Each structure stands twice: as structure tokens, then as C-alpha cells.
Amino acid sequence: MIYPFYFERDSLLHSLDPRVKIIGTLAGIAAIMLYNDPLFLIPLFFLTLISAKALGRIEIREVLRLLKPLIPIVVITIVIWPLIYKPRLEGLLFGISFSMRLLTFALLTFMLLMTTSQRDLILGFVKLGMPYEFGLTISIALRYIPTLYILTGNIMDAQKSRGWEMEKGNFLVRMKRMSAVLIPLLVASLKTAHELSIALESRALGATKKRTFLYDIEMRGKDYLAMTVLLLLFALALYVRYGLGLGHISMYG
Template sequence: MIYPFYTEKSSPLHSLDPRVKIIGTIAGIAAIMLYNDPKILIPLFFAFLLVGRLLGGVEIREQIKLLKPLLPIVIITLVVWPIIYEPRLKGLLFGVSFAMRLLTFALITFLLLMTTTQRDLILGFVRLGMPYEFGLTISIALRYIPTLYVLSRNITDAQRSRGWEVEKGNLLVRAKKMTAVLIPLLVASLKTAHELSIALESRALGTGRKRTFLYDIEMTGRDYAATAIILILFGLALYVRYGLGLGHVSIYG
């Protein structure tokens, strides 16, 4: 089962054409890639939090909750960079910058999924020129992230109800105990993938005929205006990075 991630709300982001949101997601990720200075990345992260709250109607605490599964990776990034890079302080700076990149990438993706139905997401990819099979694959891949999150949470709760305690013991003991979650999660993931393949085959996916759609999407004046704003903001990000030379710290220099 692919767990739903979309939340039905009345907000400016929900009402936008999916193509606009896809373009905005790509532009946002590309803009984040331009910078590696925490002085730029940290404000951008909080800016996207505000976008999700004000334009998407998603509470900030709900957005933070979605990012919690990434906390171990963030901690590892913050610990490893000062170890592998000299001087240590600059290594910590790069650790913070890469951690903020990761969190912002995830946040932008989550906002797309929470404000766009799977049907609209696939239609958006198709109307942008992508083959239907590719659009469906990307949509399922994006939705599989919350699916694994929900599966892992359910398995963890089930194991804890049986007396499983991962908090006790040293690091090696804890890692060994995690197999109680990882193995059922792997089995459940394979089962979900198998059920999904059967569902797609039962609907004759890939027959080669031109697809028709019961429901279609159409750009409005508001969507074109939103696209123009997104492109202007991305152009501003390019100007700040390359015109003003801000937001980049040399790793090798």
C-alpha cells in the first residue's frame, strides 16, 4: 500500500497548477545547490518553512515533524565534516551547510507532495513533456518516502509493544537490535512493490496506446503569474550567487 501524503486544504499552493509547483520545486532545489554558505542556506530554509505555512497552510511543527527521520543523517553530517576537513571550524561550517541543504531539499519535496494529489502530479509531469510511465515512476518514488516512514513507525511501535528496547546498550548492541525493524521493513517494502506491480499490470500499463484522461489540467492567469514570480526569484538567486559573488565558500581553496 502506498500511504497518502496529500492533505486536503484550501490554500494558494493547493490551487496552483501542478506544472507550476513542479517548476517551483526544481527551481528551489537548483537555487539551494547554488550556495554552500550557512549564512544563506539557513535563512532560505526558514523562508521555505514560511512558504509552507503561509501559502500551503501546513503548520511549521508539522513540517518539522516530517523532517525528524532525517535527524540521524544530519547528525552524522555534522560530526563527519569536522573530522575529515581541516581546520575543524571550517569543517563544521561545511557540515552545517550540507545538513541545511538536505533538510531544505526534503522540505521542498514534502511541500510538493502535501499540496498536490498523485493524479495531478502525474498529469503535471506528462503535460511538461515527460512520458506517462516516467511521470508515474517519479510520482510513486516520491510517495514511497512517506510510505517507508509510516511502515517503519508502525513496525517500531509493534516491536516496542513486545518489549523491544533499542535505547539500552552500546552502539554495537543498538545496531544489532535495529535488525528487528530493518528486516520486517525490507519484507514489507518488497511486498508493497509486488502489490504495486500487480496493480499496474491489472490496469494494462504500458500497452503502447495513447492515453486519455478523464480529468485534465489547464493553466490560468494566476498560474502564469506564479511561474513568472518563480523565475524572477530564481534569476535573483543567480544574480546574488554569480553577480554579487555571495553565498559560496571554497572547499578546496
């Protein structure tokens, strides 16, 4: 099974119950939303990056590789904010703040995906109350998005071997030539969806409401301890923001 985000490592984050990591990720995202001061958000980003290295044994270069596609959005955000918000210096600060928020959100999400296998991740969502059908949908999406990405590359290579040229011509010409990739990709996707529906029906998906699992998860002592630490850190974030009034800059004076 192709699952490009997960890294098999022997670390504390890998050993935790997926429910702890899911709740921790949501709490972290909620905590980051409390602040818009770059003096807080920049250190929080690097603290999260160091935590990924220390607790998950995830190399910084591996994380930066996943964050690389977000660089254009970060640049656009930093450039646009000074143009739409005055004074321009404060607009620049807000642009940096929202960029750091985006990067930290992505980093927290990638930490969850890189330290939790697909099976554990879906089972964690189901144990938290998500309907099994929704969990299965997420599982299928995580499974077939990279598969379609690889299939697209194979189709493009096959078309190039037949003389197909994507790099030449203006934007409209290039978009027209993309039909040589999109049509085979659409046909392959429909075929895959049909085969998947047959496989699900052959296994009687939805025949009974109560499900059993071959593999199950169970909270242990270190999971409860980690959950307690996460809740305390979230409470600290609330206190710093609302008790001390730090980490927030008013946008409207």
C-alpha cells in the same frame, strides 16, 4: 488511497497547477545549490519554512515532523566535517552549510508533496514530458510504500502476540529474529505485485501509445504569474551568486 504527505487545504499553493510547483521545486533546489555560506542558507531555510506556512497553510509542526528523521544525518554531518576539514572552525561552518542544504532540499520536496495530490503530481510530470509508464511507476511507489510500512507494523504486532521478542539479544540475534517479519512481508509484497500486474493487464495498459485522461489540468492566469515570479527569483539568485559574488565560500582557499 493512503497518501500520508498530502494535506487538503484551501491555499495558494494547493490551487496552483502542479507543473508550476514541480518547476518551482526544481528551481529552488538548483538555487540552493548555488550557495554554501551558512549566513545565506540558514535564512533561506527559515524563509522557505515561513513560505510553507503563509502560502500553503502548512503548520510548522507538520513540517518538522517530516524533517525529524533527517536529524541523525544532520548531526553526523555537523560532527564529521570539523574532523575532515581544517581549520576546524571552517569545517564546522561547512558542516552547518551542507546540513542546511539537506534540510532545505527536503523541505522544498515536502512542500510539493504536501500541497499536490498524487493524481495531480503524476499528471503534472506526464504533461511535462515524462512517459506515462514512469509516472505510473512513481504513483505505485507513492501508493505502496506507506502500505508496506503499515503491513510491517501489523506483522510485527501479530508476531509479538505469539511471543516474538525483538528487543532482547545482541545485534546478530535481533537481525536473525527479523526473519519472522521479513519473510511474511516478502510473501505479501510478491502477492500484491502479482495482483497489481493482473489488474494492469486487465485494463490493457500499454495497448495504445496515445492516452486520454478522465481528469486534465490547464494553466491559468495565476499559474503564469506564479511561474514568472519563480523565474525572476531564480534569476535574482543567479545574480546574487555570480553578479555580486555573495553566498559562496571557497573550500580550497
